[in-house]
Amino acid sequence: MGEDRRQAARAPEVERVRIRLTINGEARGFEVAAGRRLLDLLRDDAGLIGTKEGCGAGECGACTVLLDGKPVTSCLVLAASCDGHAVTTVEGLGGSPGTMHPFQRALVTHGGVQCGFCTPGVAVTGAAILAGGHQPAEGARLLAGNLCRCTGYEKIFSALEAAAEEVRRDE
């Protein structure tokens, strides 16, 4: 009986897939399990722990990253599907190490950060809003996928407006 159980309990063979993708501007290669999520690839394989897991079901937005420039919840993205694509995480928003994106700076100076767990996702979506030419007023709708339980969103909105102003000035 013990042996039977052992057989039954053994996990089925999971194939591994080789993928190449660009993460924060750098070409990277990985060999991952077929069922790997992009979120786990980033956190566990690439060591980019800035992307957070808050629900694992695409409901909270803490794992938001840019995939070819578009915000996506990385807990719902199959890593294998990212072969040949470009991913930007919160660590890469500023373009180079030690540099912050204007929205990240604005979140700091406008008090838009509290517990910080939603913050990487908020920063990524906010950067996409600004890059996509949206008006800051659309922020309320476009940020709705990034749940925040601390700030009441008010100072995130102020930060988005301030960053939009900065981006406009720089253009």
Next chain:
Amino acid sequence: MDVPVQRVVRPRTLDEALVMLAEQPRSRPIAGGTDLMVQLRDGRRSADTLVDLDGLDLAGVHEVDLGVEIGAATTMDAIARHPLVRRRWPALAEAAALVGAWPIQCRATLGGNLANASPAADAVPPLLVADAAVRLASPSGERTIALERFFRGPGTTVMAPGELIVAVLLPAPSAGRVVERFVKVGPRREQIISMVSLAGRAVVSADGTLHDVRVALGAVAPIPVRARRVEAHLEGRRPDAATRREAAARLQADIAPIDDLRAPAAYRRIAAAVLLDRFLEACHG
């Protein structure tokens, strides 16, 4: 944590994909994955092999002879922003912008929304009022089926094993003064599964009578439904108070809502009546 699948294959062409789906036992196609990844995680759907459609060229809105064809892999975000869709099928554009939140809309595909076959799928009522058809492919060829005949029940469709949604066809809308709306009801404004949704479309004649009236609802039956009794009643009538009241009564036979954790059946009946009434009021204006 990884989702429990054993293999991912990445076809380069549609034909390759169809062969893989046919040959690999317990295989499923995956595009955006926004529904499937959660279902795999929770064991609500399972697969040994995922056939990743990313390498196929199935995205895009293309004008065809009789209307447009929207590729199955077109994202909700792309649909919501597409100028032609916004102009000619505004209810669809509106609904696409209300599927999940923006990061979901940037990943979720139209084909996935149909294949998932949720009674509450937001893109479906607007497609039903557009008289949309679904183009399906399999190794034995293609077939096109009216969307109204595509769903069988919650989570199930008429697709045969190995069949893949390739595109959705929208025939050119009828001419004239058209009123078209999509409204969904939920306990918050964004990122919410509909308690009830309604898409309506009607041509309003100069004398105020309605023609070619189409009404479809989500989350009020095991599948999204066209309100055929309502449509028949409204044809050629002016949507005055009496007509609207009769439409609300007839609507009740077109829908079969249940009590579930999102809303009681009684609420769904009332809310559906309100949404219909407001649509007709808009047609009256």
Next chain:
Amino acid sequence: MTSHLEPVPGPLGGRHPRIDAAAKVTGSTRYVADLALPGMLHAALATATVASARVLGVDTAAARAHADVVAVLTAADVPANSIGVIFGDQPLLVTDRVRMVGDRFALVAARTAEAAWTAARLVGASLEELPGVFDPVAAVADDAPLVNGASNVFRTFHVQRGDTAKQAKRAAVVVEAEYRVGGQDHAYLEPQGCLAIPEGRERITIVASCQCPFYIQQGVASVLGLPLAAVRVEQAPTGGGFGGKEDYPTEPAACAALLAWHTGHPVRLIYPRELDLQATTKRHAMVVRHRWGADRAGRLRFAEVETFMDAGAYVGLSTVVAERANVSAIGPYHVGAVRVATHVVYTNNLFGGAFRGFGAPQVTWAAEATMDKLATRLGMDPVELRRVNVLDDTRRTICTGQRLRTPVLAREVLDRAVELAGWDGFRAAPPAADGAWRHGMGVSLVLYGCNLHWGGQRLDRSSAVVILQADGSVVVRVGLTEMGQGNLTACQTVAAAALGVDPSQVQVWQPDTTTVADSGPTVASRGSLMSGRAILDAVRRLRVRLDPVAAELLGCRPGEVELAGGFARVAGSPERAVAMQAVAKEMSARRIETIATGWHRTKARRFDPATGQGAPYEFYAMACHVARVAVDPGLGIVRVEEVTAAHDVGRVLHRDALEGQIHGGVVQGMGWGVSEELRLDRGRLVNPNFTDYVIPTSADAPRITIALVESDSEAGPCGAKGIGEPSFIPTAAAVRNAVCDALGVEVDTLPLTPPRLVEALGERHPFAWVVEAATRPATEHEPATVGPRA
């Protein structure tokens, strides 16, 4: 003074960047799920999915046989199998009886998280289901199934003041009501998690997402049978708490500690969101019964309140929550006679625990609803009725008989909020319906007792350590935690102000139980107050050694030294100054002790628990919220458009953090009021996800206008009072009153979901008739079909 005021000079009341913001916004802050160690194992829990059953056996063979599993533990493996915070009514792992969904059968440690959770699902428990009880009123019936012990009523708290029967005779109107106030999940964005690191069989370190490292220290020491000194708890950066990381994290910490103890490996336990929603503590659901009366002039003559608090299957902190609910039941009003009874009732529902407001929001919701009902019956404006009864400097005795210290600012916060919200104009000329939307405005007041209740006085102390580094920078350690509310920044601000240095010179590090003494829990809006006072004490002690050195460098007497602007200087002669850096360097050179400890405890108070008379809290903060809503009566949808929040805050420590607390409290309060519903089916949560447990998104956030009523409070550091909880408590009640104003019906059940509002309208809803029409015999209508015929 409003939030738009210019910051005062120096760090106090200013807006300097939070100490933790840059690291958080770039993703470099390491939460517990971001920590991994070589050899680390992953833990998982096998939990009950039914709420009431006898346990016949637990079979772990399949789990043990699963690949990569290292250990599976059951109750037999626990040295001391009890985890209750105060009472020993909860086992860490169940033995013979399941009392709630989420009760643990077994713990698993495996090499991967996948293997651990898969194996946990393979643990087989053979159960015999037993009848359960799922309503706190039903649970007090004589024939109700017993949940945990000899009676389902665990305890009853009272307030008795005056003769309510006699006062009732003077009442012209009496309101009787029963309110059903639902629970709430904290929905912090970071799920529960911890990492246990054993050092042989001698000692253990726990790194945890938590509010109360000292609770974890005690819980783990007790379960493992270790001295407190052998358990070190370090608070990891914590992604939100709201009370949900006060009492509960001791349970996962004890689980991880046990597995680490048995395997000798570090063990990390991270809750999947579904388990976090399903198994952790909740805001208590309450049934609140009222009988309140007022005379013709609107003066409250008597108030009788009976509350049934759904404690769930284990008491946890419920008695402490009940203490606050009990004395908060009347609000900041003067009432002739008061009778309050607050019952702590066992059921087989998920257990209640700490949650922002701690019992006060539920009874405030009821009290403010009753105030509006009285106003309606009397034909008075709701604000006018409150003005007639509200406490102020001339009438400042609360229902426990405690005379409040002046200034009593309840009337001020009411007046400020009402004026800023445009109440009078709204009432005089209510906005016309805008399409489907009808408008309403509602008001709510709160009397908030700061810090811990009399019953928890023994915990009401706080420790701090201040170290002046040789370069003039400063290290601060405190025992109270940062969970997002800004405690690190508040402590930084207080230390910087006290030492006269720039905040950037002060680093406040995460709490660690080995660096400071037990400071009690980070709860009850006491974090900044208690840490701040301890820091001031430490700085005072440091200056005993610092001032003489500075005086020598300055050529003055030690008593003349003042610290400001980064300098030690001679009071009255600011040009005679020496940089703090030079003073620190000199102290270091002379080997003078540059570390100082600080301590603060609250004043002892008298209170009689039998009658609820005395001083339950040391001091109070008042708040008033006015909500303006739009309601679509056809669909029952509520949009909270604006909340005006007036708060009695003492003095502002850090303006952004303070405003952030108010913004967050308002939105969380709004969510509780309108959309967040714990849907329990025989004790099991059927919406354990963020799709169906609906918290507000950015699209739902109202405009929030803040009015700060400042005063010099003696209680907190630099005059500050707590803000964490008062920011939450009034919102849902103000929203409820606004919705009822818009709809013209009374709704006495929280939350105000669309189906509930449509149901409340009843036959007044223009389409109510369709429900009956749909069930008419088929002769009148064809039978419904569910779709096209294929």
